[in-house]
Amino acid sequence: MIRILFICHGNICRSPAAEMVMNQIIKMRHLQAFAASSATTREEIGNDIYPPMARELRRRGILIKPHCARQTVPADYDAYDLIIGMDQENREDLFHIFGGDPRHKISLLLSWCNEARDVSDPWYTRDFAGALDDIEKGCAALAEAIEMKMVK
Numbered sequence: 001m002i003r004i005l006f007i008c009h010g011n012i013c014r015s016p017a018a019e020m021v022m023n024q025i026i027k028m029r030h031l032q033a034f035a036a037s038s039a040t041t042r043e044e045i046g047n048d049i050y051p052p053m054a055r056e057l058r059r060r061g062i063l064i065k066p067h068c069a070r071q072t073v074p075a076d077y078d079a080y081d082l083i084i085g086m087d088q089e090n091r092e093d094l095f096h097i098f099g100g101d102p103r104h105k106i107s108l109l110l111s112w113c114n115e116a117r118d119v120s121d122p123w124y125t126r127d128f129a130g131a132l133d134d135i136e137k138g139c140a141a142l143a144e145a146i147e148m149k150m151v152k
Helices: 015-027 051-061 087-100 109-113 129-146
Strands: 003-007 031-038 082-085 106-108
Touching: 003 015, 003 087, 015 031, 015 051, 015 129, 031 082, 051 109, 051 129, 082 087, 082 109, 082 129, 109 129
Parallel strands: 003 031, 003 082, 082 106
Antiparallel strands: none
């Protein structure tokens, strides 16, 4: 079972969207994996997914499950096999939270589809559709890597 943790700044837009997209892909492809999400900050702890992101997920037929934003904690490093940030700032915050990355678990979502760029934060850009396009692309590439046994 591959345990995946998606990370963004507040855990109300990008990372819960990635969690929901990935869990739907996992179910459809019968993968031995599960996904969760968390934040690098405490700003949104306890909050549900941001309504404009929820609307975009629903529009695309992605199942939305109850969500409660939480902050990433040091114990998450041992609890998950893959820790995937949405942007470079998240990645740097994760190195700080975990005290490094000795087992090379941390990556950026779009690196799974060989793109060296961030998933833009729709909280600021207001482009929820564009962010979700990137999330779906990254999750599809990650699922393919899992299917091809490129991830253990």
